[in-house]
Amino acid sequence: MKPTNLQGPDYYHKVVDCQYACPAHTPVPEYIRLIAEQRYTEAYMINWESNVFPGVLGRVCDRPCEPACRRGRVEEEPVAICRLKRVAADNKGDIQALLPAVAKKNGKKIVLIGAGPASLTVARDLLPLGYSIDIYDDQSAAGGMMRSQIPDFRLPEVVLNEEVNYILNMGAVTHFNSYVSSLQEVLDKPYDAVFIGTGAPKGRDLPALPGRQDGNENIHVGIDWLSSVAFEHTSRIGKRVIVLGGGNTAMDCCRTARRLGGDDVKVVVRSPFADMKASPWEKEDAMHEDIPIHDNHVPKEFVVEDGKLKGMIFEKVEAVYDKAGKRSLLPTGEDPVFMECDDVLVAIGQENTFPWIERDLGIDFNKWDMPAVDEQTFQTSLPRVFIGGDAAFGPENVITAVAQGHQVAISIDQFCRGEKVTERPAPNFEIASQKMGMHEWLYGNDVVDSQRFIVPLVDKKKALKNHKVEVELGFDIATGLKEAERCLNCDMQTVFSTSLCIECDACVDICPTDCITFAEDGEEKDLRTRLSAPATNQTQDLLVSKTLPTKRLMIKDENVCLHCGLCAERCPTAAWDMQKFFYSESQVGRTCKK
Amino acid sequence: MSYIKPSFRHPDLPSNDLGYTKKDYEGVLSTLCAGCGHDSISSAILQSCFEMSIEPHKIAKISGIGCSSKTPTYFLGNSHGFNSVHGRMPSVATGANLANRELTYIGVSGDGDTASIGMGQFAHVVRRNLNMVYIVMNNGCYGLTKGQDSATADIGSKSKAGSVNIYEPIDLASLALELGASFVGRSFSGDKHQLIPLIKAAISHPGFALIDVVSPCVTFNNNAGSTKAYDYVRDHLDATSTVDFVPMKKEIVTSYQDGSSKEVTMHDGSVIHLQKLAEGWDPLDRESALNALHTARNKGEILTGLLYMDAESQGLHDMIETVNKPLNSLAEKELCPGNQALQNINESFR
Ligand SMILES: Cc1cc2nc3c(=O)[nH]c(=O)nc-3n(C[C@H](O)[C@H](O)[C@H](O)COP(=O)(O)OP(=O)(O)OC[C@H]3O[C@@H](n4cnc5c(N)ncnc54)[C@H](O)[C@@H]3O)c2cc1C
Numbered sequence: 001m002k003p004t005n006l007q008g009p010d011y012y013h014k015v016v017d018c019q020y021a022c023p024a025h026t027p028v029p030e031y032i033r034l035i036a037e038q039r040y041t042e043a044y045m046i047n048w049e050s051n052v053f054p055g056v057l058g059r060v061c062d063r064p065c066e067p068a069c070r071r072g073r074v075e076e077e078p079v080a081i082c083r084l085k086r087v088a089a090d091n092k093g094d095i096q097a098l099l100p101a102v103a104k105k106n107g108k109k110i111v112l113i114g115a116g117p118a119s120l121t122v123a124r125d126l127l128p129l130g131y132s133i134d135i136y137d138d139q140s141a142a143g144g145m146m147r148s149q150i151p152d153f154r155l156p157e158v159v160l161n162e163e164v165n166y167i168l169n170m171g172a173v174t175h176f177n178s179y180v181s182s183l184q185e186v187l188d189k190p191y192d193a194v195f196i197g198t199g200a201p202k203g204r205d206l207p208a209l210p211g212r213q214d215g216n217e218n219i220h221v222g223i224d225w226l227s228s229v230a231f232e233h234t235s236r237i238g239k240r241v242i243v244l245g246g247g248n249t250a251m252d253c254c255r256t257a258r259r260l261g262g263d264d265v266k267v268v269v270r271s272p273f274a275d276m277k278a279s280p281w282e283k284e285d286a287m288h289e290d291i292p293i294h295d296n297h298v299p300k301e302f303v304v305e306d307g308k309l310k311g312m313i314f315e316k317v318e319a320v321y322d323k324a325g326k327r328s329l330l331p332t333g334e335d336p337v338f339m340e341c342d343d344v345l346v347a348i349g350q351e352n353t354f355p356w357i358e359r360d361l362g363i364d365f366n367k368w369d370m371p372a373v374d375e376q377t378f379q380t381s382l383p384r385v386f387i388g389g390d391a392a393f394g395p396e397n398v399i400t401a402v403a404q405g406h407q408v409a410i411s412i413d414q415f416c417r418g419e420k421v422t423e424r425p426a427p428n429f430e431i432a433s434q435k436m437g438m439h440e441w442l443y444g445n446d447v448v449d450s451q452r453f454i455v456p457l458v459d460k461k462k463a464l465k466n467h468k469v470e471v472e473l474g475f476d477i478a479t480g481l482k483e484a485e486r487c488l489n490c491d492m493q494t495v496f497s498t499s500l501c502i503e504c505d506a507c508v509d510i511c512p513t514d515c516i517t518f519a520e521d522g523e524e525k526d527l528r529t530r531l532s533a534p535a536t537n538q539t540q541d542l543l544v545s546k547t548l549p550t551k552r553l554m555i556k557d558e559n560v561c562l563h564c565g566l567c568a569e570r571c572p573t574a575a576w577d578m579q580k581f582f583y584s585e586s587q588v589g590r591t592c593k594k
Numbered sequence: 595m596s597y598i599k600p601s602f603r604h605p606d607l608p609s610n611d612l613g614y615t616k617k618d619y620e621g622v623l624s625t626l627c628a629g630c631g632h633d634s635i636s637s638a639i640l641q642s643c644f645e646m647s648i649e650p651h652k653i654a655k656i657s658g659i660g661c662s663s664k665t666p667t668y669f670l671g672n673s674h675g676f677n678s679v680h681g682r683m684p685s686v687a688t689g690a691n692l693a694n695r696e697l698t699y700i701g702v703s704g705d706g707d708t709a710s711i712g713m714g715q716f717a718h719v720v721r722r723n724l725n726m727v728y729i730v731m732n733n734g735c736y737g738l739t740k741g742q743d744s745a746t747a748d749i750g751s752k753s754k755a756g757s758v759n760i761y762e763p764i765d766l767a768s769l770a771l772e773l774g775a776s777f778v779g780r781s782f783s784g785d786k787h788q789l790i791p792l793i794k795a796a797i798s799h800p801g802f803a804l805i806d807v808v809s810p811c812v813t814f815n816n817n818a819g820s821t822k823a824y825d826y827v828r829d830h831l832d833a834t835s836t837v838d839f840v841p842m843k844k845e846i847v848t849s850y851q852d853g854s855s856k857e858v859t860m861h862d863g864s865v866i867h868l869q870k871l872a873e874g875w876d877p878l879d880r881e882s883a884l885n886a887l888h889t890a891r892n893k894g895e896i897l898t899g900l901l902y903m904d905a906e907s908q909g910l911h912d913m914i915e916t917v918n919k920p921l922n923s924l925a926e927k928e929l930c931p932g933n934q935a936l937q938n939i940n941e942s943f944r
Pocket residue numbers: 060061062113114115116117118119136137138139143144145146149150178179180181197198199200201223226248249250252350356388389390391395396397398399401
């Protein structure tokens with residue numbers, strides 16, 4: 001094998017599993033260590049720079065970091081990365097003085113259509129540089145679906161308001177309750193660039209299902225219903241509610257219905273339970289609130305009698321998978337199932353729609369009738385129009401919208417300065433030895449055994465009474481500290497110098513998880529079978545040294561390294577060193593005062 | 595400095611026939627100097643016992659005094675252990691072994707502990723063919739007392755402080771052969787591929803098995819000019835053959851070329867495969883082993899591998915016909931067989 005290329009940040013970046021998996025590449029272990037030192041404000045600011053909404057995301061993030069977390073491969077459960085973010089947000093001090101200063105206006109004017117997390121991120125990144133920003137949104141306040149869709153019992157309004165306002169207070173000019181019905185009209189105004197961050201605002205319905213029209217009064221499209229609850233146009237629902245769908249929207253619908261008078265709320269989904277799109281923890285939360293989930297039921301009919309919805313009929317199916325793993329739902333032949341209900345919430349997906357974008361503006365539309373967007377620059381074929389967030393590639397989540405917002409800000413800035421949008425600033429990275437003494441490190445390198453701590457919940461009765469009561473109480477300080485200790489500090493890289501190694505085997509002998517091997521050279525596939533422990537996790541790289549004096553190579557499998565530093569402690573020549581690798585994703589300008 | 599090893603292990607750690615993983619054979623975290631060769635030997639002992647599926651409580655570790663003699667704390671934490679007096683490991687091992695013949699005895703000593711203060715005891719335990727593995731962690735110095743030359747330091751070898759040794763060295767492998775040892779091997783702490791099968795063979799061998807393991811002292815004897823430094827040893831290694839140990843229960847899968855290999859079947863049915871044999875050397879011929887050692891030494895080389903083995907060896911218990919069971923399992927009935935038995939014995943002397 002060739003020695004690992006350690007030029008640039010790529011290799012070590014990938015070792016920090018959580019940060020690598022985070023769409024915005026939040027420096028997770030760095031903020032977790034700050035929490036462990038009770039430096040909550042700094043922990044918050046590290047988050048704020050990367051993901052803009054730490055208080056929000058510490059509650060509702062889809063947390064792709066957690067399934068990636070190394071701890072989950074070493075023991076049962078990953079670090080509660082997301083809930084630790086909330087600990088930082090809950091316990092931080094006043095951050096006003098730490099926010100970036102806003103430069104003198106630079107004469108460039110940008111318009112953002114939609115005020116969701118994607119647009120707000122663009123605003124946050126560009127306002128400090130002196131851009132003038134107008135924001136249009138058809139809702140009465142900013143936040144997009146974070147406000148209209150994510151229910152209060154998961155995300156209290158005060159938390160959202162605080163973080164939205166940090167951005168708006170930098171001087172964005174907002175136009176709420178203003179639906180943009182023509183892009184042409186916007187383009188006619190003297191804006192230097194236009195950003196479309198309108199999300200995926202259309203909920204799918206079942207227009208052709210028998211009874212749909214007749215039962216209309218009691219059949220609601222999930223996301224429309226959630227936003228009417230959020231904006232307080234709806235405050236009640238029938239006692240018996242059927243929620244159709246198996247995604248996160250269905251979970252929010254059923255839990256909201258439980259709080260607005262639904263005593264007998266059930267979720268009915270076509271697919272098997274295991275294939276449902278909702279995150280496992282959201283399914284758990286729904287079931288915890290006494291909401292049964294009926295899987296393998298396909299809706300066949302809304303039963304309406306005397307103009308009143310009585311219930312629904314379902315066909316029972318089973319999932320059959322072909323050789324390619326493609327699923328089909330085949331009827332089991334059992335009798336159709338009738339379920340009584342007063343209301344139905346249809347939560348079977350969302351779509352993008354752009355009825356307000358004229359098709360003759362020079363913006364190319366693809367075969368799905370969606371505007372074609374460049375995946376790196378988010379530019380459309382009309383150079384001054386950019387699209388990001390759910391509007392660009394369909395519904396995702398808040399953190400993806402934020403990550404894309406940062407990239408859009410870079411593109412707009414390049415564009416407005418007359419530079420190529422394909423030329424992007426490099427990410428920042430630093431790597432620094434943590435050696436403090438013979439065997440002392442600047443970070444706490446002992447590995448604790450504790451299992452993942454559970455976030456306490458508010459009493460269920462109390463929670464179900466009022467849809468504004470937040471269900472999760474968050475970790476208290478003491479539990480937060482204990483959970484923070486579980487982090488393995490994966491950014492503390494094991495850095496190897498071939499020239500210093502005397503091949504004494506000390507690191508091989510001490511490594512608790514058999515990461516290190518000295519072996520004869522070979523192809524990677526073969527080498528992976530010849531290591532101290534077979535390296536079967538192909539997604540994890542091997543760190544490969546240059547050829548050693550005995551003609552062997554040092555090979556380290558990154559997979560389950562505990563970053564405990566014992567290899568470096570036992571190395572007589574400091575051929576191993578523990579070095580902190582700090583990576584921050586490229587952003588436009590610097591967004592924070594140091 | 596870490597004093598506790600994290601408790602997590604590789605999730606795919608294999609288990610042995612007893613269902614144990616390597617973790618069940620570990621000891622506490624070593625306090626030896628970082629990079630000390632002794633730690634590698636500890637790890638080889640641990641690996642050998644794990645792979646041979648020996649129940650940890652059926653092993654006794656016995657040592658003298660020295661950095662080397664400290665190592666039993668760092669492996670086989672679930673086994674019996676006796677850290678004895680300087681140079682006196684053999685007599686403690688002899689006593690323990692005579693009392694309980696059912697344990698595997700692993701003696702750990704240093705070159706100081708064996709070739710200086712313990713020389714007398716060493717000679718006698720070899721002669722008696724006590725059933726044990728005797729590992730000398732040989733670094734050419736007294737590591738624990740700050741690196742004074744030991745009796746195995748080569749003439750001309752330079753210490754860290756710059757002084758040059760002027761006395762003849764004792765070659766423990768040759769000496770053991772002269773004293774009638776029934777199993778003699780030599781190895782290097784930095785070569786586990788060779789060391790592990792040697793340890794396994796030594797454990798299987800009924801009788802006294804010496805393994806002299808060159809084990810650099812990184813702190814006091816790893817300098818330029820020292821003949822026990824990592825670099826020097828690596829440059830001067832010369833193996834009799836590669837060693838492959840196939841335990842009795844396992845099927846032989848590797849195929850070996852004729853002429854360049856030899857198979858030695860051990861007392862318990864295990865087989866040692868030796869590949870690429872040194873010229874004129876036969877592992878079953880004591881004289882050829884002595885010759886090979888002399889030749890290598892004259893060439894300035896360190897001859898490693900299995901040097902000699904007596905496939906017919908009988909341990910001390912068989913030589914002196916002791917009772918078949920551990921003494922602690924003998925009940926009153928066996929210990930006091932009654933008046934008639936005494937009369938019979940008396941009769942036999944008439
Ligand atoms: C029920 C539900 C629950 C969710 N829960 C989570 C969760 O827990 N965690 C998570 O990470 N993500 C969640 N999501 C997804 C997340 O909310 C979105 O992915 C994210 O908000 C997308 O951000 P955005 O900026 O692209 O668009 P949006 O947040 O959708 O914002 C777009 C804004 O543009 C406005 N708009 C649209 N068209 C126009 C127009 N023509 N003129 C003016 N304004 C317009 C919309 O009203 C909206 O305010 C959830 C989504 C739903 C539906």
